[in-house]
Amino acid sequence: MNSLLRKKDVSKIVAEATPLKRTMKTFDLTMLGIGAIIGTGIFVLTGKGALTAGPALAVSFLLAAICCGFAGLCYAEFASMAPVSGSAYSYAYLAFGELIAFVIGWNLILEYALQAATVSAGWAGYFNKLLEGFGFHLPVELTAAYGTTPGVTTYFNLPGFVVVLLITWVLSVGINQTKRVNDIMVIIKLAIIVLFIICTIRYINPANWKPFSPYGIYTFQPGSTQPYGIIPAASIVFFSFIGFDAVSSSAEETVNPNKTLPRGILISLAISTVIYIIMTLVMTGVVPYMDFAKFIDAPVAGVILATGLNWLAVIVNIGALVGMTTVMLVQLYGQSRICYAMARDGLFPKLFGEVHKKYLTPFKGTWFFGILTAIAGGFININILFELVNIGTLSAFMIVSAGVLWMRKTQPNAHRGFKAPGVPFTPILSIIFCLVFIAGLNWETWVRFAIWLAIGLAVYFGFSRRNSVLGKQAQKKARKAIDEAMAAAETKTETKE
Template sequence: MSLFRTKDLDQMIRDSQHDSSGLKRSLGALDLTLLGIGAIVGTGIFVLTGTGALLAGPGLSLAFLLAAVACGFAALCYAELASSVPVSGSVYTYSYATMGEFIAWMIGWDLVLEYGLAASTVAVGWSGYFQSLLAGFSIHIPAVLSAAPGALPGLTTWFNLPAFIILLIITALLSIGIRESAKVNNILVFIKIGVVVLFIVVGANYVQPANWKPFLPFGYEGVFNAAAVVFFAFIGFDAVASAAEEVKRPARDLPIGIIASLGICSLLYVIVASIMTGIVPYEKFLGVDSPVSLALKYAGQNWVAGFVDMGAIIGMTTVILVMSYGQTRVLFAMSRDGLLPKKLSSVHPRFATPFFATWASGILFAFISALVPLSTLAELVNIGTLMAFCLISIAVLVMRKTRPDLHRPFRCPGVPYVPIAAICFCSFLMFHLQKTTWIAFGCWLLIGLVAYFAYARKRSLLHPK
């Protein structure tokens, strides 16, 4: 039964109230909302809309809506636990308090992969847009430094230098303080939201309703498959929960940040998908990495397309920032519990950040982004996130049963129906992912299983001395 030993929930809450972690409380509701938007609006809206359109046709807006509903149910569960247990680590921490150490370790192991590969994948996309921007000024990076080995057929490539550099810049920013990182994120978020709104205002004038017919060329199965892929577009709002110990008023601000960021982004995604497929016939998106920009060029608005390309670069920058941030806080929480080396939870005396963890993970995933073609790994990130959403929903059900007396500043409505709906929706999307994704995910969990029994279990703070 030691596999399912749980942390003392009351002690966890007391520790967070006394700021015993050494982290600085400097974030408010607006910061958290913009943090969530910063993580969500990026690759999904600027890149994956093209892939989704090929799978669902004009029904792409329904695919985004379906993914948003699945995330919405999970977000309500996140909001309850984040306000009740304002501790770093997100679903890892909640699982540790409700379902036990082994489940917590496995989901923490899953989150480390999810956040790290998400940051690396987006960095590769950022590199592509950045090189395209440089090419507009007749500046070209040598081919050998433009992509990972084997990423570009017919070209000899060794190292993706732009992806490597942007991840190191983000790592440096995160290492000097969350307040400074949040300021940069807030500015960039306002810029990229402005770019998205510009696309909506301009693009709406060029919509041809005939392009929406047939609305579901591949039936509802196409919508379901597209939803499983574009789900990547919503990843990020859960990273807001990782900031719990750096929020001024976590009981009030965390639910606002989680729900508001998801709601705003869902609305933007559905509108953009509808306009984009209304301007361009969905077949035209084959092999296109910048579908939103393509739609504007198709409409003859090249000057707006240039702004969108710049917005894509800014949008991806904030995604990398928030994903990298979320990963370091999960590592921090797991290390503090003894499951990972203690060095990963050491806090810098001046910057009040997990300095070593930030740089260790940043350098590792910077090299991964530079050396590994990650275009096929979006689904692997998706399956990890969907699994986390299922567990957060189970945690709400378990805690309502085991701790009915717990003070809940925000209560998930419709329990048990909302958590059950979240589990059903997320499981449904998981089963629409490819077989190879399940195999790769299983291999990563198997490695985590070995790591737990070989290292973490006996070093846990809960292990009998």
């Protein structure tokens, strides 16, 4: 049992940091966080969210942001204690031991891969619309992997497959290239969002905001099994904020991580929340919330259509593509660094922990999971698996929050470059928010999550436990102690003789 709960020491885990190139600064981390957060939430989820909560969707975004904010404070404290790759995986290794750390790492792999694959499918849809605007049409058989349109058969999502491979190439050749590409795309994305707000704000009709909260906090409509209101909408738009935790996985490539990591996490969350709230108020002010049913898959495009600003549609379409590209980039980046950290600890094959001599990146591991993600987005129907992203993320949030409580108790004097304010209330509130969101998931999600965990436990007990670096060190130490004890006993016997 003790071997399952063996932990790493803070000083030891920092000393193990390997020679990844440290070039990320506060600006780059903020751009990385914004790149992960702003994308699908604005261009896709605002439609369904508006139908669920009405104009009060702005409050739902704020509620989801508060949940992530509490978790973000806990992430920031851990990141300042142990500025290493691995994010929640490494933090769990410090607080709760190897088995819990492996489970969290296993969940994060699912979260990052599945979200990147899902976003690649949405990216393909916007890309096809952009091509159609210029008179080009890809064969329908190569434009999606879902086959959900009646009478239409599709086999392969070619645009989504290609964009994931291109992002994987950028990630594999170096962090400098990655941050430059991400920074540029995030600036373009923010500029287009600001342009959208400036151009459409004069079309706001305050009457569309009344009633502001037509469904209240939580309610069921007659004849519907779907809950409506601010809280159910918050559960939907929570997906918008998934990914900010990937910022902490860049710790070993960050300059002065004790300060820059907490700043990057919290600043990106704050900026993204303000943008989401403003966008939501503008969109529900221009178009009555019930009308979003007409364009639920492309709510921003629907708002532009209502204003008659057709020239803006092409620009915003490009913004959607850029926005979702940055989301995929950050997700694949975070995934490769989680696997890198787990391989370094012996819990994954050494392949994933090898650092390229020229690019100083986990080259092989990046390509391995990049190809798998591209295949998943290209061939697999992943609609029914999307909620697994949510449950995997929430479980990680809860472990990190509980870890702050535990570390404050067991290691109160450990160096903390940043301290989460309001402890113990901050991590407790984070856990409560996560439990509320988890309670809203359906039972099929729990079953699929249990199957994924079962596979992970099989990997741990079949491979990881035997190859754990910490376990081998413990065995070596135990053998040395036994040898020393036997040698001492022999010396004592010879002395008596």
